[in-house]
Amino acid sequence: MSSLAKMWREEGFKGYMRGNGVNVLRIAPYSAVQFSTYELVKGIMVSGGAEIDTPRRLLAGSLAGIMSVVSTYPLDLVSKVYVEEGGIRGLYRGLVPTAAGVAPYVALNFAAYEIFKIHLTTEDHQPGVFLKLCCGALAGSISQTLTYPLDVLRRRMQVTGMASMGYNYSGSWHAIGTILRKEGVRGMYKGIVPNLLKVGPSIGTSFANGAKSQ
Numbered sequence: 001m002s003s004l005a006k007m008w009r010e011e012g013f014k015g016y017m018r019g020n021g022v023n024v025l026r027i028a029p030y031s032a033v034q035f036s037t038y039e040l041v042k043g044i045m046v047s048g049g050a051e052i053d054t055p056r057r058l059l060a061g062s063l064a065g066i067m068s069v070v071s072t073y074p075l076d077l078v079s080k081v082y083v084e085e086g087g088i089r090g091l092y093r094g095l096v097p098t099a100a101g102v103a104p105y106v107a108l109n110f111a112a113y114e115i116f117k118i119h120l121t122t123e124d125h126q127p128g129v130f131l132k133l134c135c136g137a138l139a140g141s142i143s144q145t146l147t148y149p150l151d152v153l154r155r156r157m158q159v160t161g162m163a164s165m166g167y168n169y170s171g172s173w174h175a176i177g178t179i180l181r182k183e184g185v186r187g188m189y190k191g192i193v194p195n196l197l198k199v200g201p202s203i204g205t206s207f208a209n210g211a212k213s214q
Contacts, residue, residue, distance in 0.1 A: 013090070035210050140204065
């Protein structure tokens, strides 16, 4: 929270929005691929119009997460890696731990959201946009908290080897061991509070807009 206050004093609202244009260019196709893949896989799994169970929702969410990462992963690194490291290969550094981290995150996201929505739905009442937004925000916060160490690993693996960042890992297990040894368990949750402040409203809005556009 002190970092947010310092940024506000030094840079104002513009400081919070720095780099957001590039992020929007990445998140638009990412969300489109994620939601469309989830609905496509879920539609394939549904038979006779019946509701699918939670394990299948988790599977559909996992596949949606992997597909969205694979299709947009270079956009996450293009501004940093292409110049420093050169070549297409550098743009896909850390793809495996990223996909491994995003798959359970997206799976839990969709599964939790639909479970919350089902509990709020009756024969005479469908949850409105606000309730869907709340369901999405809660689902996003829960899934982010449970999978945050994987997100830390993803970010470290993306920049490993860059001289300016100071991280050098030979692989995912080496990275995990180094973080735990030097920073403890807290190192695997570094930055989670500001991340949750972003994830809740972001995921809630995504689910509310996705439901409204269906």
